[in-house]
Amino acid sequence: MSITVVDVAREAGVSRTTVSNVFNGKAKYSEETRVAVLEAARRLGYKPNLAAKSLITNRSNLIGLLLPSYVDRNTLTTSPFYNIILDGVYSALQNETYYDLIIYSVPTRARLSQVGDWIDSRSVDGVLAVGEFNPRFLQEINAKEIPVVLIDNYQKNFANFSYINSDDENGGYLAARRLLERGFRSIGLCAVSPLHTSPLMQKRCEGYRRAMREAGLEEKVFEGEGGPPFETGCQMAPALLERQVDAVFCLEDMLAVGLLNELLRRGVRVGQEFGLVGFDNLSISWQVYPELTTINQNIFDKGVIATTTLLNILKEKAMRNTRLILPVELIARGTA
C-alpha cells in the first residue's frame, strides 16, 4: 500500500541498500546515484517510515520533555515560565530536520513511576526536564544511559545529566541591592511556602541575605500559604503593612503581581512609599501598571540552550555532565 524503500530502489534502478545510504548520508555513492534516488523518491512520494527505522536502529529521534512532578495539573496555566521554556525548545528544534520532534509528558505524581517505561517503550533518545524531581526517580532515569538535560535543578550530580541554571543567588542579591539603593531600610522577602523544599528559591533567598548582611540590616522572611503565587501575594499584603515593611523582594514575579494588586487596592503608592522587586521578568511584569522592577533571567534562552545541548550530545558533538550558569540582570522599572 505505502511506498517503501523497495519501490524507490526499483524506480531508481538501484538496490535498497543504496536508497537507505542516500537517505542517511551514509557510505559513498556517486552524485548521479544520489540524484536518481532522490528524484525517484520524489516522483513516488516516498516518505521513510520512522517506526521501521526506529525498530532497527533503536533510536526514535524523539526527545522527551518532563515537567515537574509537584504539579498535579494545569502546569502550563499556573505559570508562564514553562511556556517560555517550551517556546525556546521548539525554536531550537526548528533548525533540525523534520525528523527531530518532541514528545512531552506531564508526569503527575501518579504517572511519574511510568516515565521509565515510557522512555523504553518509545525509545526516547534524550530527555529535557525542568525543575526538581524525586531523587529516586532521577536515579532511575540516569540508569537508562540516555542523555538528560536538567533546567533549574540544584540536586545531586548524575553522570548522564547536564545542568542549566540561572545565577539565582546573584539575582537575589541584585534585587535587595536595588531596594537598598532606593533608600528603603525595612526590606522584606516574600516566598511561597514551603521555601525550604526549593533549592532554587533558597538560592535567591541567600542573595537577599547577603545583601542585607552587608548592609547591616535585619532580614525579614515572609512565607505565604502555599498555593497559586498570585493569590498568595494578595494574601500577604496585610501582614507586611502591619510589620512596617516598606519594601519587598518577591522570589517570583507572580507573587509580586499579586502583592501589587492588593497594595494598589489598599491605596498604597507602590514605587514611591513602597518598593517592590520581582524575579523572572515575565511579560506580566511590564504589563501591569505601575510596571514591576524585576530580575531578568532569559527563560527563552534557557529552553534553546538546553535543547541544543541535548541535541549536541545526541550527535556526539558535546559531552555529558556539564554545568552552565546563565547570568541575570536587574530591570529597573516603576515599582522600585
Add this chain to the structure above:
Amino acid sequence: MSITVVDVAREAGVSRTTVSNVFNGKAKYSEETRVAVLEAARRLGYKPNLAAKSLITNRSNLIGLLLPSYVDRNTLTTSPFYNIILDGVYSALQNETYYDLIIYSVPTRARLSQVGDWIDSRSVDGVLAVGEFNPRFLQEINAKEIPVVLIDNYQKNFANFSYINSDDENGGYLAARRLLERGFRSIGLCAVSPLHTSPLMQKRCEGYRRAMREAGLEEKVFEGEGGPPFETGCQMAPALLERQVDAVFCLEDMLAVGLLNELLRRGVRVGQEFGLVGFDNLSISWQVYPELTTINQNIFDKGVIATTTLLNILKEKAMRNTRLILPVELIARGTA
C-alpha cells in the same frame, strides 16, 4: 539485549501470540494465562516496543498538535491562550494509558509544507489543530483520512474534520450590551489589524455590531497596527481619547490590558469615566488592577473536549465531522 515478547512467552510457558493477545486485550484466554503472562512480564521487566507495534499495526498512538501557521515563533509566549489549550489536552490525555502520547509541532510557514510528510512518517493517528490555516494545507491534511479536530476554525467544512468553537458572536454581543447597560454611549471596538483575515474576530465584531444596531448607536471600529496585542493596545489609547470614545470592547484580553496600562498612565479613571471589556478571561484579566470585565470562554475545556473528541473518534466511539459551539458568559469586574 532487550526483553521481547518471545522472552515473556518462554517465561510464562505460552506462545508469543498469547502474550500479544493478553497485552492487547484481544481474543480470549483463561484468567490463569493472563495472570501468568502479566507475572512473567513483570518479572522480566518487559516493556512493549512501540516502534515494532507501530510498524505492523500502522498506528502510532501518537496525536499531532498543530498551532497556527501565522505565528513564526514564540507561539506560546505571545499569548497564554495556547498554553491553556495545551493544559486541557494533557489533562484529557492523563486519563489514557501511557501508550497515548502527543507529538506537537509548531509549523512556521516554512515548515507547514512538511506537516503532511511528518504525519506520514510518524504514522500520526489523529490531529488537533488550533486556529486558522491555509485552505490548501487543510485540504492536504483532510486527504490523509485521519481524524482531525479543529479548535477556533471557521473555515470551509472538510469531511475528516470536527470543529469546536466558542459562541464568539454572542460574546461580542454580551460585551457591548454590558457597556450599554453601564450607561456608556460612545462605544468603540478595538481589534488588532487586519481584522478581516480572522473569521473568529469578525464574529466577535458582528456581535458588537448587532448590539449597537439594536441600541441605535454608531459603530466605531478601530484597528491598531498589527503586532503583539499588548503593545497594540498601548498605542491605541490616544486615538480613542481624541475621538471622544468613552468605552471600548477589545476583541482580546491582551489588547485590553495594553489599553488599560496606557489609560492608567494617562490618569484616566478606568471603570468610572471609561468602560473597558475584554475577551477570553485570561488570568491576567483578574491580576491587573482595576480588574478587567471580560467575556469568559472555557479555554481549558476546549482543549479537554477537543482531545476526548479525537480520542473517541480514534476508538470509533464517536463520529467525525461534528460541530460543537461552547457557550460564553460575561464576567463583570472593575473596568465596566
Add this chain to the structure above:
DNA sequence: CTGAAAGCGCTTACAG
C-alpha cells in the same frame, strides 16, 4: 560503489 540476506520486535490470519 552495489546487491542479497538477515533481522529489529511485534501482530495477524490460519490451522489446530
Add this chain to the structure above:
DNA sequence: CTGAAAGCGCTTACAG
C-alpha cells in the same frame, strides 16, 4: 484457547 509462520519497512554487516 494455543502455536508456527509470514511479514510490517527499514538498516547493517558482508561479499563482491
